[in-house]
Amino acid sequence: MRHTYREVEQCATKVALNLISGKWKPIIFFHLSSGAMRFTELWREIPRVSKKVLLEQLRQLESAGLVERTVQNGFPPEVTYQLTHKGAELAPILYRLDQWAMRHIEGVVQIS
């Protein structure tokens, strides 16, 4: 039986795709899925991204409720990022998408 379509679901998928489609967002997810990371540590792991741009992407993920930022008092204060519960539930879906793409998209190595 063909299931009926609810418009709201179309919206939900599009909203989700928009949330994760930022240039560096999949790679941020990839790294944070292993646990919390300090900002500088995350920045060093991601090639060719400026601190400014990385911070912007993290702020967007934070305001979408996917990532949370923690400041630990100290000198200097330590800023760490980790996935929220909502973000952590998204990580395995992105991982499956990645695995699908690795199996099926030809010439993916050439794309910069």
Next chain:
Amino acid sequence: MRHTYREVEQCATKVALNLISGKWKPIIFFHLSSGAMRFTELWREIPRVSKKVLLEQLRQLESAGLVERTVQNGFPPEVTYQLTHKGAELAPILYRLDQWAMRHIEGVVQIS
């Protein structure tokens, strides 16, 4: 242990996100995941899309190898669309993304 990151994977996820981020692509996937459909049948199921735009989105999905188009001789000839093997493997991932969004994105009903 934190896993190492391969740049190619970042590319793969981004390519995959681009493939499915078209305005009507998630809803096309939703409908075709139940089986092949005639063009006009698909068009009637999707609210507010012109035939021209639907055809464009289908062509993009076709050239990405996610959808295949079959013409059955007859009068008039019948054009049907269905997911390829590659597209069919993507459908459950999109479904999980949709379920995630329905659980987590507040106010999704208001987004048009």
